[in-house]
Amino acid sequence: MANPFTLGIASGEPLPDGVMLWTRLAVDPLNTDPKRPGGMAPRAVEVSWQLAEDERFTRVVRQGAIQALPVWAHSVHVRVTGLRPGTDYFYRFRTGGGQSAVGRTRTADDPVSSRPVRFAVASCQRYEHGFYTAYRHLADERPDVVFHVGDYIYESRQAATVVRPLGPLPGETSRLHEYRQRYARYKTDPDLQAAHAAAPWVTTWDDHEVLDNYRGKGDGSAAFLRRRGAAYQAFYENHPIRVRPDDGNLQMYRRRTYGTVADFMVLDVRQHRNRVTMLGAAQEQWLVSRLVTSPVRWRVLVQPLFFARRVVPEDGGELRLDSWDGHPQQRARILAVRAPGLVVFSGDVHNAWAGELKADFLDPASATVGVEFVGSSISSRPPPTDGPGVLARNPHLKFFDDRRGYLSCTASAEELRVAFRAVGFVHKAGAPVQTVAEFVTEGSGLTSENTSSK
């Protein structure tokens, strides 16, 4: 068999005593035969795996074998348990004559630990728009955990000003084999593979993993539900997540806790949404009750969409309803909890922003009840945005930058520190990275350090 590890390896969903390990076999990643995703023959393949305390695998602590099945596009999801908290581990896979690269992963901190947590936040990586150089730099930082807040793939195909062609793929994905091919295309990228091999990931989705701007059950048609089910299955097959799709649904909202320092509440703003709710009743109840009872220093919402109110002058006073401005009552109920140490991380808009969350966004003198950091995009092109104009109209927003990049963060018992990391270009490889702004908060309001926005 030719090299089956063309899509790389990954780990994710860290707990204090375990992680998930992932790979998906594909000898021919862009193969367009619906019956042979990744060019794999339709039969089971045994894959063995090892997890060790050291990079040279002299101290292997867990190992096993698992069947990669055609029904799951030859993906494997290994649930490793019984590990030590807050500890680095290394893993690799083997099948036939092939051996994967070595990945580094890390368990979450012990529940009583007050050790600082180092994490990164990324989103929006349209393949045609550019190189994933930002991921190369993110990988070099080897954070404890990476959060991805959506638009991991794009279902559509960009025709104009393409930096990197998708290759022999359909114009728009709607069937299972098309979503599988799309993930395979994205996952062949070496910088993305490096970022997965550097740290465990926790990923949520936005709309483009299925269809632009969809909500919930879409138009309710059988065709849409089939399409959504196919997209959710392909999402599972291509991420190291703990749960399988079930009858066309996939449980996405969850929390990942790091000691007494941070509770990361990962939200699903698509699957349960309709005209009157962003999260659905069950998810809102779960979130609010956790915000009330969480004993940690930082209560962190990890989710795709711009959370603070944002009036964009050129929209003529209309709010953008695909964001949280479309669900202001639900946002108000979340903020009304007055959760201490509330932080929101977002993506979606392809520009970087930072701001304060207000008890009343229409009253700049009202209490600051949290902070928000909106990461830029890894590669997706930003819309033309009058950043200074938006900042002037929304005094609770403090920072704008229009370069591609990601967030590099440290949460400790004392403070939360967020660096906006940016690359100057993505139309070719090799851009250096720089910190264009750094913010520090102790829980109420933002202090900026070393900021050079543009």
Ligand SMILES: [Fe+2]
């Ligand atoms: Fe996006």
